[in-house]
């Protein structure tokens with residue numbers, strides 16, 4: 001009874017009951033309802049010319065391959081959301097590996113190369129990450145990151161306990177102690193996933209469409225200010241309730257200048273890996289001048305603080321963005337190369353910009369597909 005236990009732990013009994021009722025309304029006995037929801041999402045994404053990542057369980061894919069075997073899904077990445085919808089941290093490593101390998105085989109049999117993984121319930125630990133690397137995955141997106149965007153009014157008194165439950169269950173990273181940025185962890189790229197997500201807003205906080213839009217715009221603006229990544233999580237089963245919120249985010253992200261890089265998780269993982277191979281060389285020219293050379297993937301840029309850049313720059317928060325790969329700096333004090341994950345509060349510094357082509361921040365649209373019919377959903381109770 002893995003599902004019930006984890007669901008009760010994650011959501012609390014009242015929210016679980018509500019969830020069962022709303023599931024019955026959203027899923028049908030055939031995949032028609034979910035197919036419609038997915039198509040609605042895909043149409044919205046096409047309108048803004050952006051891709052998305054939908055993690056799906058291998059069993060749901062195997063049961064209903066026709067739902068996603070379509071030209072319309074060309075821009076969508078399907079990642080693995082488990083072979084079945086279970087808490088993988090409870091399985092011994094050999095079983096984890098068997099599930100993960102089988103899931104990749106199912107994807108391959110349907111013409112999909114799965115490089116990414118998101119756990120059911122976002123459950124993760126170091127053992128699972130080792131299994132994922134062993135099974136050939138290249139990235140994982142399980143670390144919740146809670147943006148500081150909810151106001152008192154967003155959390156009505158009757159929802160406070162359920163909301164608290166969720167926060168304890170997810171134990172999310174928060175700003176300012178953490179950054180919502182990918183990192184290289186062993187052989188995997190880890191990509192955080194943002195909260196509040198659709199589940200938190202719709203099921204627990206019973207937020208209206210307008211409120212969802214406002215909260216998500218708040219997340220987008222916070223990520224933009226900090227130059228970080230917003231990984232929006234929107235289960236396609238709630239596409240209708242969240243369409244206005246998603247559209248508000250896409251519209252704003254497309255309008256902002258400097259640009260927001262909208263990308264799928266596989267693209268973000270590939271970029272972060274490529275970025276990690278870049279090398280920065282500083283050579284003194286004279287007492288106050290340093291020659292900077294960066295070699296790295298196409299689109300690599302640098303951020304400089306506390307020095308005069310003898311090349312075109314663009315303001316990016318407290319940094320100056322430089323897209324040239326060779327230029328000179330003038331400064332009275334030495335300019336230290338720093339890591340984006342480990343940048344001191346002040347002092348002259350230079351580092352690799354986080355995103356390609358000098359984008360200010362990044363946005364990924366993701367939506368976990370737990371199942372495509374009520375049967376799929378029900379079968380999860382037995383871990384099928």
Ligand SMILES: [Zn+2]
Pocket residue numbers: 081085119120121368369370
């Ligand atoms: Zn799920």
